[in-house]
Amino acid sequence: MRALSRAADGGKQVTSSHEMGEHLGISPAQIRKDLSHFGEFGKQGTGYNIEHLSEQLRRILGVEQEWAVAVIGAGAIGKAIVRYGGFSGRGFRVAAVFDNDPGKIGRSINQLEVLSTERLGSTVRQREIRVAMLAVPAEAAQRVVEKLVEAGVEAILNYAPVSLIVPSPVYVRHIDPVIALQHMTYYLAQKPA
Amino acid sequence: MRALSRAADGGKQVTSSHEMGEHLGISPAQIRKDLSHFGEFGKQGTGYNIEHLSEQLRRILGVEQEWAVAVIGAGAIGKAIVRYGGFSGRGFRVAAVFDNDPGKIGRSINQLEVLSTERLGSTVRQREIRVAMLAVPAEAAQRVVEKLVEAGVEAILNYAPVSLIVPSPVYVRHIDPVIALQHMTYYLAQKPA
């Protein structure tokens, strides 16, 4: 999608696996292989029609539908998530924010009222939330996860620096900047400053 | 490291590949293989001494040294990063924050003064910063990356939702919550609500 936007911005109608790969740091073969898994979207000798491929990808990614997301934790990270402008147009909408600090409950972030975690279950059900982003302190994370799973949440993006234990039908992914940094500095440590 | 902390909290002196794997969702064979790449840290029939393995891992990961990190962008994400408590003790320290908004320059976040991006090069050199976290709007990202590379930064953790082009000796990793969410909702879309 990014490669397509970029090519469209350049005024193009059509792009190639080579061009997309170059922009994304992926081999052209990889691009073609991945796309072909879902269908035949290109024309030999010509490449891919940007608008057509874009539509197809949106359909495949399920971006046409909008997912309601709950944010748990209204601290610095939670606030940044709620204010983040990058969700709209990419398939997600923050539909609720929770915290258990009475000083935060009732306040608004981006015109969204911070709710008590006591209302988590009912709100998740009412607003048909299937996805949550977890931005609470490490100690609280596992407890909150259990509440989320009980409320029917099926996918959790975890910002807390702990491993979570969940029943297997629930998807969990972890965003940990420290681990991402370590991936890079591990190699830097091998070479001189 | 997480598995070790957890086992230590449970009052244990020794743990096994099986136990660590269970906690992290990784196979015991994987754990042993990865560790054995760096040396022999365990005892047959017994397992791994937690304190000893912990020390070895810290040495291998280069966590004993502390990396000075620059944060570029003092918006919601940049602020959350600077305030994030999870860096200390894990090998990283935010050593500088930059923004180009005159309304933000000179203010403090966590007792750290926001500096003008004009001072980026000189500050990076003075404070021996080799790692940067990029939290600027998408449009500004590529331009800032070029400044960072020119200043000698060798690793960049990118929070902006765009692909960056860098000369190959510079490491780049990307944190994009939308992509992480899509990884999960792609599967959710296949099954009924």
Place this chain on the structure above:
DNA sequence: TAGATTGTTAATCGATTAACAATC
């Protein structure tokens, strides 16, 4: 027709897992 680029097959590469001798 000549050039370009797809979709796909086959080859390569790397990562994961199973299995087990070694040994605490």
Place this chain on the structure above:
DNA sequence: TAGATTGTTAATCGATTAACAATC
């Protein structure tokens, strides 16, 4: 000695890449 667990080899699995016929 019996049971447990390591480190490592070999087998398996999956992902990536190279190459090319098909064709626009």
